[in-house]
Amino acid sequence: MATMKFDTVVLGAGIVGVCVAVHLQKRGRSVALVDRKQPGNETSFGNAGLIQREGVYPYALPRDLGTLLRYARNQSPDVRYHADAIIRTAPFLWQYWRNSHPAKHAAIAKSYATLIEHCVDEHRTLAAAAGASALLRPTGWIKVFRTEKAWHAEIRLAERWHREYGVEFESLDAGHLQQKEPDLDKALSGGLRYPASHSVSDPNALVTAYANYFEALGGQFFIGDADSFREGWAVDTQAGTITASSAVVALGPWSDRISARLGYRLPLAVKRGYHMHYAPEGGARLNHPVLDVETGYVLAPMAKGIRLTTGAEIAHCDAPKTPTQLAAVEPIARTLFPLGKRLDHEPWMGRRPCTPDMMPIIGPATRHKDLWFAFGHAHHGLTLGPVTGRLIAEMMTHEETLVDTQPFRVERF
Template sequence: MKFDAIVLGAGIVGVCVADHLQQMGMAVALVDRNAPGMETSFGNAGLIQREGVYPYAFPRALGDLLRYAGNKALDVRYHADAMAELAPFLWRYWRNSHPARHAKIARSYSTLIEHCVTEHRALAEQAGANDLIRASGWMKVFRTDEKLDREIAVVERWRREYGVDFEALDPARLRQLEPSLDQSLVGAVRFTEAESVTDPGALVTAYARHFEKLGGRLFLGDAATLREGWSVQTEHGAIESKRIVLALGPWSAPIANRLGYRLPLGIKRGYHMHYEAQSQARLDHPVLDVERGYLLAPMARGIRLTTGAELARCDAPKTPVQLDAVEPIARSLFPLGARIDAQPWMGRRPCTPDMLPIIGPAPKHEGMWFAFGHAHHGLTLGPVTGRLLAQMMSGKETIVDPSPFRVERF
């Protein structure tokens, strides 16, 4: 029961780290309390966001802040009893969202983003999971010319700075691509290099099966039993290694904090529900309703409606008020039928205040490594994070410069 490395957390990031370590010849154990891909990686919008060179920033305009303060916005809600606890994180997040700081962050973030599609495709090819990934891109749709023109100006800058490819759609072109959408939309922006996943949970499962075919071992276990050395208790008893990777997403900070790290990790919760499509209605792209703050994505199970962000304590009870608020609006955008799921699903996005993930060695503990804090881009960045960390752990040349992502920045 001794391994070359133990990876804690079987979401998209942990599975990809384990897969790449196993490919490099290590004997790897992957440990989670659930089957692979059953937590946050299960319920996202399924986007591989090649255009996502600028991570999602905190709103800074006074009008936006006042709108969110009323706690009635469709895209962001908060639990009032959690705000005192979240305030230090939100303050740092707001400061790092200043345009100059945000642009500097994007220069580091983009180095990961530029590999997101190629790394997913490489791993999906090995795992026999290419059929789960679509190359159709995704789109933002708009109800007003003002918002559409503003978005086009932003993505034109992304094109100049980072080569982001997109197509601006007038109403006729939008109707040609998505005839079932609301005909009153004024246009859209389609990100042509991005890809999407028809079942994110199934993709993580496929990557985990590939890891097992390479000789890796999956264990059910509790990361809270981690002991320095390193050992962790599993259903088959204690397993040991000289290397441990913390890839527990939103549950990474409590484990790290117990070991003496004070990491400013915030949580953005989100919800989803699946729906039937009415009659002959068809949706071929994931579609973000920018001015209403929700996304519709065609999935294997049905049309998935995903909400914006809910700021709350990680394990607070579900409060899917955003889902209930946007569902009638989504029905006017696309002819949704009956709900398919018995209950709304909820996930938790682990976020750092500088919007960069934490990837690299833990400076206070030999043999400990971190891989978490990917916020809205966990699915997007899972494979490239796995390759980067595996290269760092094995002393190989890295795919990108890892220094911006080290925990020492905090």
């Protein structure tokens, strides 16, 4: 088979890898994008479609004893676990718990917010260039609350985010919430809308549009096996062997398979999640993505129907599906909004790649020249894909970077 030479090979065609490839190709690099599936068909396929401009504080591990005991019983609708995975991930969870201390979490947010600040603008710019602006919805999203206590606690948190980082929010009492979402449960106590955030009507279509733009710029996509990646920066594809002067690992939850083989011991873990689509019943309409805060699932209006996405499942990356969370929250979601029949043959499952300090790994590898890492975005892969792509491309082409990249580099581990 043929051997093809490129300036850069990008491993992984999810939202992060595609955005890296786009930004490098725009800067005159010849780029090969390689994945085992078509772009956007793994983790990027099944998320809640949120571009979270309000997400300046990454998702922390609860530290109060009551919540931890509830999680330990493995019956919570928002978090489930496989017992064998808990044993394997115990060191990761310990570090995650430590970094979730309020003081450490606040320090992390100072760095993390620099990425979040640009997330909407970078998506808008890329979507406009890719002819995909219609997929972005500038309507914000809403958290809803079943109790006054939870609602007021979230308001206090939103007020803090506003003071510290200028995060916009709109507090909605029961009446105003019904005006925004007439078909939600009338018994809800209130809601909180984040108007600066965007949502996406079809995340897979958005990643596909970005990948098509990459190819229109002259980039090439290949079906290939990242496990064949080797030093000298070569990888085998269906079209032949690709060699490149530089390489970017953007394989999401599978990135540690490559990095470990190259001698990097990175604390990457996986939070799995599930989704199912439903037809709305009786002409009901959902205008915003909605998070049921006290239960821990999201309902999001998508091109295919109403998508229900679950919280986190701690399990081995490639363990068989166990969609018990979906079964647990579906009856609750039906009381929140009139969901009709299921539209998928089976639940979809995705994997969120997570680091114990809740920040992605973005930057050069420390032990290999011309090797770059772009993974570990946890719940914010869709949110931060274009920002990450731009930063990697700026670093690789020796430009001034949009933000200080030092906090996200691999050497922190």
